[in-house]
Amino acid sequence: MSEFLRRHIEQIVPLTDEEYEAVSAYYSPKKLRRRQFLIQEGQLVGHMYLVTKGLLKSSITNTDGKEHIVQFAPENWWISDFAAFYKREKATLAIDCLEDTELLGISYEGLAEMCRKFPKMEHFSRVKANFGYIGIQQRLLAMMNKSAKERYVSFISQYPDMQQRIPKQLIARYLGVSRETLSRFSI
Amino acid sequence: MSEFLRRHIEQIVPLTDEEYEAVSAYYSPKKLRRRQFLIQEGQLVGHMYLVTKGLLKSSITNTDGKEHIVQFAPENWWISDFAAFYKREKATLAIDCLEDTELLGISYEGLAEMCRKFPKMEHFSRVKANFGYIGIQQRLLAMMNKSAKERYVSFISQYPDMQQRIPKQLIARYLGVSRETLSRFSI
Numbered sequence: 001m002s003e004f005l006r007r008h009i010e011q012i013v014p015l016t017d018e019e020y021e022a023v024s025a026y027y028s029p030k031k032l033r034r035r036q037f038l039i040q041e042g043q044l045v046g047h048m049y050l051v052t053k054g055l056l057k058s059s060i061t062n063t064d065g066k067e068h069i070v071q072f073a074p075e076n077w078w079i080s081d082f083a084a085f086y087k088r089e090k091a092t093l094a095i096d097c098l099e100d101t102e103l104l105g106i107s108y109e110g111l112a113e114m115c116r117k118f119p120k121m122e123h124f125s126r127v128k129a130n131f132g133y134i135g136i137q138q139r140l141l142a143m144m145n146k147s148a149k150e151r152y153v154s155f156i157s158q159y160p161d162m163q164q165r166i167p168k169q170l171i172a173r174y175l176g177v178s179r180e181t182l183s184r185f186s187i
Numbered sequence: 188m189s190e191f192l193r194r195h196i197e198q199i200v201p202l203t204d205e206e207y208e209a210v211s212a213y214y215s216p217k218k219l220r221r222r223q224f225l226i227q228e229g230q231l232v233g234h235m236y237l238v239t240k241g242l243l244k245s246s247i248t249n250t251d252g253k254e255h256i257v258q259f260a261p262e263n264w265w266i267s268d269f270a271a272f273y274k275r276e277k278a279t280l281a282i283d284c285l286e287d288t289e290l291l292g293i294s295y296e297g298l299a300e301m302c303r304k305f306p307k308m309e310h311f312s313r314v315k316a317n318f319g320y321i322g323i324q325q326r327l328l329a330m331m332n333k334s335a336k337e338r339y340v341s342f343i344s345q346y347p348d349m350q351q352r353i354p355k356q357l358i359a360r361y362l363g364v365s366r367e368t369l370s371r372f373s374i
Contacts, residue, residue: 068331129316
C-alpha cells in the first residue's frame with residue numbers, strides 16, 4: 001500500500017518499521033470508480049476509510065428527495081458514516097465517489113484491536129477523532145451563523161484547490177445556495 | 188471530588204484505586220452560579236469540563252445579535268469550545284450556566300500528559316471523542332434534514348427529563364422555531 005499510510009500516520013506519531021508493518025496489516029485497500037457508492041443509506045457500516053486517491057462526498061437525502069451534502073473527502077481525509085460506524089447501526093448517510101477513488105479501510109474490530117495493542121495508534125485515533133469533531137463543529141456553526149458568502153470563504157479554506165475538482169453544482173449544494181448565487185461569489 | 192468522576196470513567200474503562208488516585212489529580216473542581224459564563228467568546232480555551240451538577244448551554248451569537256444554541260450540557264456531559272480547546276485558539280462559542288453548576292476541569296496539557304501516562308485514559312478519551320462526534324453529527328443532520336417536529340423528537344431523545352429544566356424559550360431557540368410552534372409540539 002505504498003508509503004502513503006505511513007506518511008499519514010507519522011504526521012501525528014512516529015512508527016518503527018516493525019510497528020508500521022504490524023499496523024498496516026489492519027488496513028485493506030479498496031478501489032471504486034467515479035459514481036460508485038462506498039456506503040449506501042440503510043447499510044451496516046463496518047469500516048472507516050482513509051482516502052489515498054480520488055474524491056468522495058457524504059450526503060443525506062430527505063423524504064422529498066433533496067440531497068444535503070455533509071462533507072467532501074479528498075486525499076488524506078477519513079470518511080465513513082461515523083455515527084453508524086461507532087454505534088454499530090445502519091447508515092443514514094450515503095457516500096459516493098466524484099472521481100475514481102482508492103481507499104484504505106479498517107474494520108471496527110480491527111480498529112479496536114489495533115488501538116489496544118498499539119497505544120501510539122490509540123493516540124493517533126484520538127487526535128484524528130478530535131480533528132473530525134472540529135471539522136463538523138465548524139460545518140454546524142457555519143450553517144447556523146454564517147451568510148452564504150462567509151460559508152463560501154470557509155469552504156475555500158477547508159478545501160483548498162478543490163474548486164477545480166468539485167462540480168460547481170455540488171459546491172452550491174454544499175453551501176445551500178443556488179448555482180447563480182455561487183457564480184457571483186466566484187468572480 | 189466524590190466518586191462521580193470514577194463512576195463516569197468506569198462506564199468505559201475500569202481503574203484500580205491507584206490509577207484512579209493518579210488520574211483524578213488531573214481534574215480540578217469549579218463552581219459557577221446560574222447566569223455566570225464558563226467561557227466567553229474571544230477567550231483562550233484552556234480546559235474542557237465534565238458537568239457533575241447543574242446545566243449549561245453553548246451558543247454562538249451572530250453579528251445581528253441572534254443567539255444559536257449548539258448544545259445543552261447536564262450532568263455527565265462534557266462541555267467546552269472543543270474546536271478552540273484542541274486548536275489552542277480563541278473561543279467562538281459562549282458557554283453559560285442555566286442552573287448553579289459544578290464542574291471538573293482538565294487542562295490541555297493535563298489531558299495530554301494523562302493520556303500519555305495512562306493508556307486506559309487515552310482509550311477513554313478516544314471513545315468520548317467519538318461519542319462527541321456522533322452527537323454533533325446528529326445535530327448537523329437534524330438541522331439539514333429534519334422538520335421542526337422531528338427535531339423536537341430528537342431533542343427529547345437526546346435530552347430525556349430535560350424539558351422541565353430547560354426554559355421553553357431556550358428549547359425553541361435550540362430547535363430554531365418560535366415559542367408558539369414549540370407549544371404545539373409539546374401538547
